[in-house]
Structures are given as C-alpha cells and as structure tokens.
Amino acid sequence: MDSNLAAGLAMIGAIGPGIGLGIGFSKAMEALGRNPEASGTIFVPYILGLALTEAIGIYCLVVALILIFAGG
Amino acid sequence: MPEVAAGESLIHVAIKAEELFTLGPLEFTNSMVGALLASAILLAAAWVFMRRAALVPTRTQSLIEFPIEWLSTIVAGSTSRWRGYVALIIGLFLMILVSNWLGLLPGVGTIGLRHDGEIVPFVRPAAADLNFTLGLAIVAFVVFVWWGVRVNGPIGYLKELVGEPRYMAPLMFPIHLISELSRLVSLSMRLFGNVFAGEVLLATMLALTTAVVFVLPLAFFVPAVFLGLELLFGLVQALVFALLAMTYITMAIAEHEGGHDDDHSEASESQAHPQHSEPASA
Numbered sequence: 267m268d269s270n271l272a273a274g275l276a277m278i279g280a281i282g283p284g285i286g287l288g289i290g291f292s293k294a295m296e297a298l299g300r301n302p303e304a305s306g307t308i309f310v311p312y313i314l315g316l317a318l319t320e321a322i323g324i325y326c327l328v329v330a331l332i333l334i335f336a337g338g
Numbered sequence: 339m340p341e342v343a344a345g346e347s348l349i350h351v352a353i354k355a356e357e358l359f360t361l362g363p364l365e366f367t368n369s370m371v372g373a374l375l376a377s378a379i380l381l382a383a384a385w386v387f388m389r390r391a392a393l394v395p396t397r398t399q400s401l402i403e404f405p406i407e408w409l410s411t412i413v414a415g416s417t418s419r420w421r422g423y424v425a426l427i428i429g430l431f432l433m434i435l436v437s438n439w440l441g442l443l444p445g446v447g448t449i450g451l452r453h454d455g456e457i458v459p460f461v462r463p464a465a466a467d468l469n470f471t472l473g474l475a476i477v478a479f480v481v482f483v484w485w486g487v488r489v490n491g492p493i494g495y496l497k498e499l500v501g502e503p504r505y506m507a508p509l510m511f512p513i514h515l516i517s518e519l520s521r522l523v524s525l526s527m528r529l530f531g532n533v534f535a536g537e538v539l540l541a542t543m544l545a546l547t548t549a550v551v552f553v554l555p556l557a558f559f560v561p562a563v564f565l566g567l568e569l570l571f572g573l574v575q576a577l578v579f580a581l582l583a584m585t586y587i588t589m590a591i592a593e594h595e596g597g598h599d600d601d602h603s604e605a606s607e608s609q610a611h612p613q614h615s616e617p618a619s620a
Contacts, residue, residue, distance in 0.1 A: 328534075332353060
C-alpha cells in the first residue's frame with residue numbers, strides 16, 4: 267500500500283520530461299516548417315534530444331515499477 | 339476466473355529475470371534464453387543472406403539491406419572515414435531490435451513452467467533484464483573510452499577529464515568522471531526502463547481485457563493497438579541506443595581534432611570529405 271503510494275508520487279517527476287519533450291518536438295516541427303529540406307540533418311539530433319529528455323521520465327518510471335513489483 | 343484479493347494485482351510481472359535451471363555456478367534465466375535466441379536469429383540471418391548475397395540485389399535482399407544502408411549512412415556521416423566502431427554500432431542496433439521484437443511474439447511471456455502457482459516463462463525479452471542492457475552499455479562504454487584513449491593518448495584523455503582551466507581540476511575532474519560514468523547508467527536504464535515498461539503495459543492491457551472479457555472485440559483490439567505501439571518503441575529504442583553510443587564515441591574522437599569546438603572539427607571533416615556533408619536520406 268505504502269509502496270504503491272510512493273510509486274504514484276514518484277511519477278510526479280514525469281511532468282518535467284513531458285513538458286520538455288513537448289518543447290523539443292514543437293521546436294523540431296518549427297525548424298522543419300521553416301526548412302523542410304533539413305529533415306535529414308534534424309532527425310538524428312532530434313531523436314538524441316528526445317532520448318536524453320525522456321530518460322529522466324524513464325528513471326521515474328523505473329523507480330515506480332521497482333516500488334510496485336519489488337517494494338512489497 | 340479465480341477470486342483476486344484486494345490489493346493483489348492480476349498482473350504478474352517479475353522485475354528480475356526468473357531462473358530456469360542452474361548450470362554449475364551459472365543461473366540460467368529466461369532472459370538469457372531471449373538473448374541467445376536473438377543472437378541465433380541474427381547469426382542465421384547473416385549466414386543465409388551472406389550466402390545468397392548478389393552484387394545486383396534482388397527485391398528481398400534490397401529490402402533487408404535498406405535499413406542497414408540507411409543506418410550506415412548516418413553512422414558513417416558522423417566520422418570522416420570508416421572506423422571499426424561503425425560495425426559495432428550497427429551490431430548493437432540489430433541485436434536490440436531483434437531482441438525487442440522477439441519479445442512481442444505470441445507465447446514469449448506466456449508459455450512456461452508453473453512454479454509456485456506462478457508461470458515462469460521460458461523466454462523473456464532480453465532487454466527487460468537490467469543485466470543485458472548493462473552489459474551492452476559496458477561494451478559501449480569500454481569502446482568509447484578506448485577510442486578516446488586511442489585517439490587522444492592516455493595523457494590527452496586525462497587532460498580532457500581535467501578540463502581547460504587547470505586550476506579548476508579538483509572541482510571539474512570528479513564532475514567529468516561522474517558524467518562519464520553516468521552515461522553507463524543512463525544508457526542501460528533507458529533501454530531497460532522502456533522495454534520493461536512496455537512489458538508491464540502489455541500485461542496490464544491483457545489483464546484489463548480479461549477482466550472485461552464479455553466485451554469480446556475489446557479483448558482482441560486493445561492489446562493489438564499496444565502491440566503495434568511496442569513495435570514502434572522497440573525500433574526507436576534500438577535506434578536511440580545505437581545513436582547515443584555513436585555520439586559518445588564521436589565525441590571522444592572529435593575532442594582531439596577540434597579542441598572544444600565541435601562545429602569546427604565537423605566543418606573541417608566535411609570539407610575534406612564532401613560526400614558526407616549532404617544530409618542523410620531519411
């Protein structure tokens with residue numbers, strides 16, 4: 267019970283990466299709209315940026331999952 | 339359906355890989371079966387396609403070659419010439435991709451031995467085990483440190499770690515050291531978290547649909563949607579792992595050529611080799 271509550275609280279940390287991913291995606295789309303030929307060059311840094319941002323959310327998720335399935 | 343006590347979940351997901359049998363001192367877990375299966379598939383595919391490979395590709399061959407070619411354009415575009423690590427990056431990508439998609443096959447998480455009232459599946463997607471992802475991350479870590487030392491020399495590599503104003507070394511050296519080591523953690527945790535979360539998601543959706551089994555179409559379509567999503571995630575995560583490993587290695591090499599100015603070294607590289615300056619065809 268306590269660990270389930272803790273898992274829920276841990277996922278509050280996913281708010282930040284969510285906002286960050288949205289900003290990153292919108293900026294990539296903006297860049298693509300301005301310069302459609304650049305899609306090839308934008309793609310790799312874009313994926314890397316999303317991955318690095320998303321990692322923070324994934325840490326929260328891992329903590330929450332460990333609390334649920336191994337916390338007891 | 340058996341009565342479920344309050345607070346006990348319908349979903350059974352073990353956070354660590356379950357042991358199937360012991361082989362001497364080695365505990366043989368089901369994620370090892372997954373990893374071995376993925377390797378076997380890759381080896382068999384490599385053998386078959388190497389034997390059949392023609393200079394003028396057939397339709398199947400070019401279908402297989404297209405993603406590898408596309409990835410090698412990206413990877414090769416990051417360096418001025420073919421270096422040994424390009425093959426490693428593509429190998430990492432293929433291994434993670436195959437083991438991720440292997441985990442989506444029917445029967446992978448469901449067929450197994452009944453042990454203490456719970457099913458221990460024979461096969462578990464390899465990346466849903468932290469040992470596997472940490473192993474891959476250690477390989478990538480060793481390779482990018484090795485390339486950094488090889489290109490910059492041991493002294494140059496240590497200088498990179500110390501940083502530019504030498505008097506800041508007592509502060510910056512531990513920070514740089516931790517940031518190098520944190521790549522190990524973030525690489526492995528990202529892959530593990532994504533794949534394991536995918537497993538939990540699929541198990542949750544299956545449990546939900548068995549709970550409302552009287553709505554029959556739901557039981558088929560809802561998990562199918564998420565299986566499709568997991569196909570995409572498996573591909574993206576494999577790509578992300580490979581690209582990050584590539585970026586770390588490229589950074590370790592580029593630090594030597596252009597000092598701290600990455601753009602400068604990149605520009606000089608693309609000047610020398612104009613064929614790499616054009617954007618990868620995506």
